[in-house]
Amino acid sequence: MTDNGVMLGVRGLTKHFNISNAWFSKPLLLHAVDDLNFDLRRGQTLGVVGESGSGKSTLARLLLKLIPATAGTVTYKGRDILPLKERQSGEIRRDMQMIFQDPYASLDPRVRVGDAIAEPLREHRLFKTQKEVKEHVARMLERVGLQREMVTRFPHEFSGGQHQRINIARALAMNPRLIICDEAVSALDVSVQAQVLNLFAQLKEEFNLTYVFISHDLSVVKFVSDEIIVMYLGEVMEHASSRQLFERTAHPYTRALISAIPNPDPTVRKQRILLEGDIPGAVNLPKGCRFQSRCFMAREDCRDAHPELRELEPGHFVRCHYAQPGIGEA
Amino acid sequence: MGKYLIRRVVRGLLTVFVSITFTFFLLRLIPADPVSMMIDPKMSAETVAKMTAQFGLDKPVLTQYFVYLGQLLQGNFGMSFKNRDLVTTLLLQKLPWTLLLLGLSVSLALLIGIPVGIRAAKKRNGAFDRAVNVVTMVGISIFIPFLSFSLLYLFGYLLRILPTGGAYTPPPAKGFAFTVDVLRHAVLPTFTLFIGNCTSIILYTRNSMIEVQKEDYIRTAYAKGWDERYVTRRHALKNAMIPTITATGIMISHLMGGAIMTESIYSWPGIGRQIFDAVSTLDYPVLQGAFLFLSATTVVINILTDLVLAWIDPRVKLGGARA
Amino acid sequence: MNQKTFFQAFRRNKLGMAGLVIVLLIIAIGLAAPLLAKYPKGYGRNIEAPPSQANWMGTDNLGLDVMSEIVWGARTSVYVSAMAVLCAAAIGVPLGLVSGYFKGRVGGFIDSVIEIFMTMPMMPLMIVIAAIAGSSVTNVGIVIGILSWPSLARVTRNATLRTSEMPFIEVSRSLGVSKPKILFKHILLNIIGPVMVNLTLVMATAVLSESGLSFLGLGDPNTWSWGLILKKAWDSGALLKTPNPVWWWLWPSVAITLYVVSFNILGNAINDTLNPKTR
Numbered sequence: 054m055t056d057n058g059v060m061l062g063v064r065g066l067t068k069h070f071n072i073s074n075a076w077f078s079k080p081l082l083l084h085a086v087d088d089l090n091f092d093l094r095r096g097q098t099l100g101v102v103g104e105s106g107s108g109k110s111t112l113a114r115l116l117l118k119l120i121p122a123t124a125g126t127v128t129y130k131g132r133d134i135l136p137l138k139e140r141q142s143g144e145i146r147r148d149m150q151m152i153f154q155d156p157y158a159s160l161d162p163r164v165r166v167g168d169a170i171a172e173p174l175r176e177h178r179l180f181k182t183q184k185e186v187k188e189h190v191a192r193m194l195e196r197v198g199l200q201r202e203m204v205t206r207f208p209h210e211f212s213g214g215q216h217q218r219i220n221i222a223r224a225l226a227m228n229p230r231l232i233i234c235d236e237a238v239s240a241l242d243v244s245v246q247a248q249v250l251n252l253f254a255q256l257k258e259e260f261n262l263t264y265v266f267i268s269h270d271l272s273v274v275k276f277v278s279d280e281i282i283v284m285y286l287g288e289v290m291e292h293a294s295s296r297q298l299f300e301r302t303a304h305p306y307t308r309a310l311i312s313a314i315p316n317p318d319p320t321v322r323k324q325r326i327l328l329e330g331d332i333p334g335a336v337n338l339p340k341g342c343r344f345q346s347r348c349f350m351a352r353e354d355c356r357d358a359h360p361e362l363r364e365l366e367p368g369h370f371v372r373c374h375y376a377q378p379g380i381g382e383a
Numbered sequence: 384m385g386k387y388l389i390r391r392v393v394r395g396l397l398t399v400f401v402s403i404t405f406t407f408f409l410l411r412l413i414p415a416d417p418v419s420m421m422i423d424p425k426m427s428a429e430t431v432a433k434m435t436a437q438f439g440l441d442k443p444v445l446t447q448y449f450v451y452l453g454q455l456l457q458g459n460f461g462m463s464f465k466n467r468d469l470v471t472t473l474l475l476q477k478l479p480w481t482l483l484l485l486g487l488s489v490s491l492a493l494l495i496g497i498p499v500g501i502r503a504a505k506k507r508n509g510a511f512d513r514a515v516n517v518v519t520m521v522g523i524s525i526f527i528p529f530l531s532f533s534l535l536y537l538f539g540y541l542l543r544i545l546p547t548g549g550a551y552t553p554p555p556a557k558g559f560a561f562t563v564d565v566l567r568h569a570v571l572p573t574f575t576l577f578i579g580n581c582t583s584i585i586l587y588t589r590n591s592m593i594e595v596q597k598e599d600y601i602r603t604a605y606a607k608g609w610d611e612r613y614v615t616r617r618h619a620l621k622n623a624m625i626p627t628i629t630a631t632g633i634m635i636s637h638l639m640g641g642a643i644m645t646e647s648i649y650s651w652p653g654i655g656r657q658i659f660d661a662v663s664t665l666d667y668p669v670l671q672g673a674f675l676f677l678s679a680t681t682v683v684i685n686i687l688t689d690l691v692l693a694w695i696d697p698r699v700k701l702g703g704a705r706a
Numbered sequence: 707m708n709q710k711t712f713f714q715a716f717r718r719n720k721l722g723m724a725g726l727v728i729v730l731l732i733i734a735i736g737l738a739a740p741l742l743a744k745y746p747k748g749y750g751r752n753i754e755a756p757p758s759q760a761n762w763m764g765t766d767n768l769g770l771d772v773m774s775e776i777v778w779g780a781r782t783s784v785y786v787s788a789m790a791v792l793c794a795a796a797i798g799v800p801l802g803l804v805s806g807y808f809k810g811r812v813g814g815f816i817d818s819v820i821e822i823f824m825t826m827p828m829m830p831l832m833i834v835i836a837a838i839a840g841s842s843v844t845n846v847g848i849v850i851g852i853l854s855w856p857s858l859a860r861v862t863r864n865a866t867l868r869t870s871e872m873p874f875i876e877v878s879r880s881l882g883v884s885k886p887k888i889l890f891k892h893i894l895l896n897i898i899g900p901v902m903v904n905l906t907l908v909m910a911t912a913v914l915s916e917s918g919l920s921f922l923g924l925g926d927p928n929t930w931s932w933g934l935i936l937k938k939a940w941d942s943g944a945l946l947k948t949p950n951p952v953w954w955w956l957w958p959s960v961a962i963t964l965y966v967v968s969f970n971i972l973g974n975a976i977n978d979t980l981n982p983k984t985r
Contacts, residue, residue: 117880139882146882158873163895173881220877227881398822409831412838520974524966526914528921528936529959532945540946547946633824640829644918648940658830659922662837670834677827 059131060231060263061093061116066125068111068287072336083336085111087287089125091280095230098257098264100278100295102271102310106334108287109267110154113235116265117151118142129231147177150224154236156216160208167204170194170223177227193222197252214245218252225256233265238273250276272314275299283307286333286343289362292370301378303371305348308381326381342373350375391689395682402678403671407451410667411444438464451671460675461668465661470672474654478676480550481646481653483565485638487573489631492580497627500588501620507593515585522582527575527641531648534571545570548650572649576641583634584627591626625692632688639677715979722975728968732961735777736784743774746930754944754951764953766935767942772954775930776961782931783913783965786847790912791905793851794858799901801855802862803889807870817863823856832915836924843926850915854908861904865897872896899980906973910966917962932958 066089069082086108093099103109114120116127118134126133134145153159160169170190180186191201197218208216217237224232234253238246254277256262268274274281281298283291283306291304302308309326328347339345345355355374362372369378435441439450454461460470503515539547546552546568556564642655650656654673661669716722735742750769757764763773805816832853839845869875870893878888919925920933927934935958944951 114876119876119879143882146880149880151877151880153873153877155873159877161874161878161892161896164892172878172883172887176881176883176887223881401822406834409834409838520970521963521967524910524914524963524970526917526959526962526966528918528933528940529963532936532940532955532959535945536950536952540948540950639827640832640918643829643833644921647922659833662833663923665837674827674830677830681827 058095059092060095060129061265062126062128062131063089063091063093063116064126064128065090066112066115066127067123068108068115068120069123081336083334084108084287084338086115089289091282091292093231093263093265093280095263096257096261097279098266098277100274100281101265101267101284102269102274102281103284104269106286107284109269109284110235111287112284113151113233113265113267116233117149118145143177146173147179147227148230149233150227150229150231151233151235152217152220152224152237155240156213156220157208157240159220160216162208164208165204166194166206166208166211166219167191169208170204170219170226173223174226179227189226190222193226194219196225197222213241214249217241217249221249221252221256225260228260229262231263231265233267235267236269237266239268239270246273253277271310275314283310286338288343288372289370290344290372291376292362294368297366297369301366301369302382303365303369303376303378303380304373305350305375305381306344309349344373350381388686391686395686398682399675399678403452403455403675404448406671406674407448408444410670411447438462455675460672463669464666465664465669470668473657473669474672474676477652477654477657480651481642481655483569484572484576484642484645484651484653485635487569488576488580489635489638491573491577492584493631496581496584497588497624500585500627501592501623503585504589504592504596504623512589515589519582519586522578523586525578527579527644528648530578531571531575531645534574535648538571547571550652568649568651572645572651575645575649576638579641580634580638583630587627587630588623591623592620595623621695624695628688628691628695632684635680635684712979716975719975719979721971722979725968725971725975728964729972732780732965732968733784736780736782739777739781743771743777745778746770746774754954756951757953763957764951766938766951766954767944772935772957775935776932776958778930779932779935779958779961780965782843782926782929783916783962786843786850786916786931787909787912789844789847790851790854790916791908793848794854794908795901795905797852798855798858799862799894802859803866803893805859806863806866807885807889807893809867809870813863816859820856820859820863824860828853829915829918832919833922833924836919841924841926843929843931846916846919846925847912850912850919851908854911854915858901858904858908861900862897865900866893869893869896899976903973903977903980906969906976910969910973913962913965913969932962 066086068086069084072081072083089112091099101109101112111120115122118137122135125135127135129145129149134142137145160166164172167187167190170193171186174180174186174189180189187204190204194201194203199215199218199222203211208219211219237253238249241249250273253264257264264277266274266277275295278295280294281292282289283298283304285306291298291302291307293301293303298307299311302311305326309328312326313328326349333339333346339356341354341356341358342348342351342360345351348355352375358374360372360374362370363376365371365376365378432441439447442450451461458471460474462469463473499515503512506512535547538545550568551561551564552568555561639655639658642653643659644655645651646653646656647659654676657669658673660666661673747770748768750765750771752761752765753769754767755761755765755769761771761773763771763776765771766775801816801820805813805820807813832849835849835853836846839849875888875892878892883892916925916931917933917936920931921937921940923937925931925934936955939945939951939955939958944954
């Protein structure tokens with residue numbers, strides 16, 4: 054492990070998709086992720102929040118090298134992993150695991166659960182004998198709260214929560230260091246969500262895991278994260294520790310997201326800040342601030358000048374001309 | 384649009400070129416020697432050599448290939464081994480007969496197939512649809528000689544009301560009488576080709592109508608209380624026609640398979656029968672010419688299909704759509 | 707849908723079951739031909755005799771038993787169609803998988819090749835290649851198979867394109883599962899339905915093509931096939947002869963049609979069972 058426990062270092066990570074399908078016309082670029090930077094220390098959880106189209110799922114796929122990056126570096130344990138060929142990526146494929154949004158579609162419907170979990174173990178030759186593989190698979194199923202007899206069943210025999218448990222067992226079986234959860238609980242019922250989130254927390258202690266937790270739901274992210282990044286149209290809007298972000302909110306977008314979290318205490322009346330309209334397409338981006346079209350405090354110069362990410366206070370970054378701690382509080 | 388068309392034509396030319404090259408070398412693989420089929424055993428060795436040289440068959444295959452390409456560029460398709468006719472003349476003689484058959488059967492198929500397909504789709508799994516389903520199932524399974532035999536037996540043998548072969552009664556009559564005579568001869572071969580075509584047209588129309596009716600905008604149109612016939616005509620049909628038109632394009636180019644058997648059975652003097660004759664006599668130049676003609680036709684039809692599609696539905700972006 | 711539920715659902719499709727039974731019956735007849743009938747050769751005593759106790763389907767112009775010819779012809783049809791399907795599958799499925807999964811330059815190139823082959827006139831090409839390859843039954847099967855691959859490759863490609871978008875494929879990639887395993891295990895398992903449907907169609911068209919080639923005289927003249935019986939009937943002018951030996955050309959035609967219809971019904975039934983909503 055190198056410098057002060059940084060496990061994952063991201064610098065200038067950018068992904069533009071060319072969505073023009075004609076051969077010779079000039080490219081039409083979709084800015085999915087623009088110039089992203091962060092360090093993730095061992096044992097920490099980084100939350101990434103944004104609406105759909107903010108580039109958060111693209112980020113997950115970039116970190117796992119499932120799609121090639123346009124620019125930037127991703128270092129894992131001090132080594133740049135983006136230029137590595139698939140053949141050289143064995144360590145990353147073992148150490149970094151992803152839990153996907155759709156628990157049902159994440160399992161091949163034609164493959165028995167036991168085989169699905171065992172397949173990557175065999176691929177990476179993590180065990181010498183088939184007996185060891187089988188025993189490990191059964192142990193993992195039990196660890197996530199399922200029965201070892203379930204190995205011979207097909208995915209369609211399970212519920213949504215059970216599906217996600219199987220997916221977690223499969224990731225866990227690889228003995229990973231880092232788990233990236235892309236909307237891992239958003240497809241589940243609220244009660245099941247809590248169970249699965251608790252399972253994540255337990256596993257983190259038990260296996261000494263590091264998480265990147267991606268969700269559109271700030272309340273879920275708040276529950277698990279040490280540090281949070283708020284994304285909008287491919288850019289970081291605010292990046293701070295979980296406490297700073299909620300107690301000293303500096304960006305109007307973050308404020309709007311927080312105000313949308315339902316408060317369980319009916320005596321507290323909070324003013325909700327409604328975001329009008331949908332997130333605009335990331336193709337023809339406005340010249341100035343990307344959030345200006347929906348910002349409740351946008352001014353004239355937000356339309357022309359593109360704000361840079363600046364450090365408002367130590368460890369608290371924000372991209373807004375008028376950011377200040379406690380912005381927009383009623 | 385213009386740019387797209389150019390690209391399409393370039394790709395079409397490429398396809399034709401690949402097809403020419405493929406056929407050329409393919410034909411050279413035939414183990415038998417074409418010269419041996421032309422010559423009389425009584426001919427002297429000298430005459431044989433002269434004939435071989437006359438057709439350029441003494442040169443290496445690669446040289447023959449480039450000579451052939453050069454001739455093509457000048458519009459020269461070569462000379463038939465068999466009767467020394469120019470291939471172009473030969474094919475142009477046969478072409479109108481084949482066009483007559485294909486034109487008649489394809490237009491009849493469209494004329495009948497589209498309404499039948501629409502009606503079947505309207506009441507899915509209704510009595511009409513079920514009947515159509517059985518008919519099409521048999522239609523796509525039909526063996527052309529079987530169909531021809533049945534027709535010949537019925538109309539040519541039992542009833543004796545239609546001619547059983549050829550394209551006209553020799554000597555050819557004049558004027559209107561000739562037209563009637565040709566049409567009478569064309570009835571059976573046209574019907575033979577028609578069955579297969581009509582079946583695919585019905586299938587494509589029915590299936591795409593059903594697909595389209597599931598689409599949101601059609602349901603919206605119904606929800607708005609628009610008249611069913613109006614919705615069908617105005618919205619559904621237009622979009623349902625897209626696969627049907629594509630199918631027609633593909634169908635015409637595949638029709639030649641059926642045309643070979645049909646024309647052979649009915650002694651119809653068209654391209655299909657010419658191809659069959661040329662294979663049995665190893666007449667390379669005629670085969671090459673016929674294949675060139677066929678692949679060029681296919682390419683032209685595909686381009687036309689694309690253009691018709693773009694004309695029917697402006698949403699079909701020519702740049703992205705694949706034929 | 708797994709295998710068990712598929713067969714349960716398929717059994718309820720009566721037409722499909724009928725198709726399956728006929729197909730199996732014809733295959734059985736083909737395989738058991740030597741036990742069912744003597745190979746028809748030489749000359750018989752009764753020429754163009756109508757159906758009787760001795761010859762259920764009559765005799766041909768050499769006095770040979772038409773039914774025996776049809777039984778032996780079934781053997782040829784079964785063999786040729788199996789051969790054709792094997793060849794078409796061996797070429798079409800891998801090409802379709804690869805071109806659907808590697809969407810970039812490789813996929814585009816293979817797709818263009820498929821497109822060029824789709825525009826080639828198949829039957830004329832088949833005739834030429836059959837003439838080149840020589841007229842053994844095996845060659846005819848291979849030729850038909852080689853020329854039937856493009857449609858199969860198309861179907862495979864489209865199904866692969868859809869399946870490779872599924873999250874579980876991305877999951878497999880993120881777990882470091884090798885590309886061949888993703889392609890030939892996960893994707894192939896999930897597209898087996900449409901591929902099967904297309905294979906039954908290839909079976910059906912293979913019989914049509916084989917009969918057509920034999921009818922045109924490009925089949926094996928020494929092996930009985932349904933097309934060859936028809937060719938002999940046609941060459942002898944049986945169609946317009948009086949009295950007309952209808953049995954001679956009708957029964958082989960019925961055999962061809964029955965085989966092809968059954969395969970098409972079977973394919974349709976498989977398709978309906980897999981996608982109950984499309985019918």
